[in-house]
Amino acid sequence: MNIVVTGSIAYDYLMRFPGRFAEHLIGEQLHQVSLSFLVDEMTKQWGGVAPNIVYSLSLLGLRPKLMGTVGRDFGDYRTWLEQNGVDLSAVRQHEDVFTASFFANTDLDNNQMSSFYTGAMARARDYTLAEACPEPPDLVVISPNDPIAMMQLTEECRTSGIRFVYDPSQQVPRLQGDELRRSMQGAYAMVVNAYEAEIIGSKTGLTIDDMRGMIEILVITQGPRGSHIYVGDKRIDVDSFPTDKIVDPTGAGDAYRAGLLRAITAGLPLDVAGQMGALCATYVLEKVGTQNHRFTVPEFIARYRTQFDDKGELDRLLTDHE
Ligand SMILES: Nc1ncnc2c1ncn2[C@@H]1O[C@H](COP(=O)(O)OP(=O)(O)OP(=O)(O)O)[C@@H](O)[C@H]1O
Ligand SMILES: [Mg+2]
Numbered sequence: 353m354n355i356v357v358t359g360s361i362a363y364d365y366l367m368r369f370p371g372r373f374a375e376h377l378i379g380e381q382l383h384q385v386s387l388s389f390l391v392d393e394m395t396k397q398w399g400g401v402a403p404n405i406v407y408s409l410s411l412l413g414l415r416p417k418l419m420g421t422v423g424r425d426f427g428d429y430r431t432w433l434e435q436n437g438v439d440l441s442a443v444r445q446h447e448d449v450f451t452a453s454f455f456a457n458t459d460l461d462n463n464q465m466s467s468f469y470t471g472a473m474a475r476a477r478d479y480t481l482a483e484a485c486p487e488p489p490d491l492v493v494i495s496p497n498d499p500i501a502m503m504q505l506t507e508e509c510r511t512s513g514i515r516f517v518y519d520p521s522q523q524v525p526r527l528q529g530d531e532l533r534r535s536m537q538g539a540y541a542m543v544v545n546a547y548e549a550e551i552i553g554s555k556t557g558l559t560i561d562d563m564r565g566m567i568e569i570l571v572i573t574q575g576p577r578g579s580h581i582y583v584g585d586k587r588i589d590v591d592s593f594p595t596d597k598i599v600d601p602t603g604a605g606d607a608y609r610a611g612l613l614r615a616i617t618a619g620l621p622l623d624v625a626g627q628m629g630a631l632c633a634t635y636v637l638e639k640v641g642t643q644n645h646r647f648t649v650p651e652f653i654a655r656y657r658t659q660f661d662d663k664g665e666l667d668r669l670l671t672d673h674e
Contacts, residue, residue: 353414353490353617354490355414355416355492355493356484356489356493357417357418357493358420359405359495360399360401361402361422361451362453362454363397363425363454364454364456365394365456366458367394368459369457369459370391371389372463373463398641400452401496401606402418404606404607404643405493405495405613406438407438408611409610410436411652412614412649413672415437415438418433418440418443419442419443419484420443420473420497421443421446421473422444422445423446423451424445424449424450425450426443426451446472446475449472452472453468454469477500490515491540491616492505492517493516493519494509494517495519495609496519496522499531502535503534506534516539517539517609518542519609520536520548520552521543521548532552533558539566539568541568541569541570541616542571543571543609544571545574546575569581570583573608575592577592578626579626579629590623590630591627591630593633593659594634595634599637599638599640600636600637603636603642604633605633606642607632607635608630608632610632611625611628612629618668620662621665627660628656653666653669
């Protein structure tokens with residue numbers, strides 16, 4: 353199956369300030385702030401939602417196509433993704449800007465000061481699926497990105513009759529009710545967490561039942577409590593995959609989507625799809641960063657079977673590699 357994942361592509365610059373911001377924010381001086389925090393720890397991590405999803409999809413044996421816009425500093429990230437089996441032919445590079453970048457500084461109380469520079473991501477609105485993919489894909493994932501690009505991509509999929517998964521997650525706060533309602537219309541699937549589902553409900557006035565009527569598969573993840581998959585008139589409840597080695601809470605949602613999508617492309621049942629999402633999320637939770645986990649397909653299947661019963665269905669992942 354020819355699958356395209358669109359969304360933000362970014363670097364995350366994560367710093368630790370060995371002090372407390374509160375000690376430097378002086379009440380009567382707040383009208384003229386000029387502060388510099390000396391940090392002695394920084395990591396630069398691969399980030400952005402779309403690369404997180406394609407990274408896990410390629411561990412699961414697919415060669416997904418990443419679609420997005422990047423800047424002149426993309427070189428090392430390109431090499432990393434190429435080495436990991438991602439198809440980068442639909443990544444458009446702009447030499448006059450930097451790749452989107454998240455700069456976060458965290459203090460000893462876990463307070464955070466951060467900025468997100470959109471950079472090349474803002475150019476996503478000038479890039480269509482027709483330009484990116486000469487052959488129409490079988491499935492397009494529309495993940496958080498420039499909000500206008502997200503709306504245009506859903507529209508393009510609807511008018512061209514391309515199956516799409518709508519994944520608004522972090523952009524839910526930025527999107528208006530009518531934009532969300534329009535974008536989810538005709539989606540093959542929508543995946544959100546429980547908090548995002550609540551916000552979408554209050555912004556659009558739609559109930560879960562209304563959304564179920566508009567989308568074939570509605571998935572609402574519930575953190576450690578697992579996920580709910582609504583399809584037809586059924587709700588499938590999926591447990592999370594237990595672990596006692598969580599070191600970093602970020603990236604679970606993106607990895608869950610990769611596991612779920614991998615199963616769907618292999619034609620596996622939806623309960624198995626949710627369980628594959630849960631296991632893939634657990635691998636990410638056990639590592640710092642969102643692309644530092646690693647497994648082979650046989651290792652993934654063996655670990656899945658320590659917890660869930662697929663009745664041999666996952667053997668399909670060993671041979672289905674297109
Ligand atoms: N503490 C946990 N233990 C085990 N599994 C977890 C835990 N937290 C999340 N997961 C798994 O990850 C899936 C997605 O998690 P969640 O609902 O928190 O998504 P999210 O809020 O979008 O995450 P993210 O922080 O990556 O945006 C869950 O369905 C579950 O399988
Ligand atoms: Mg999320």
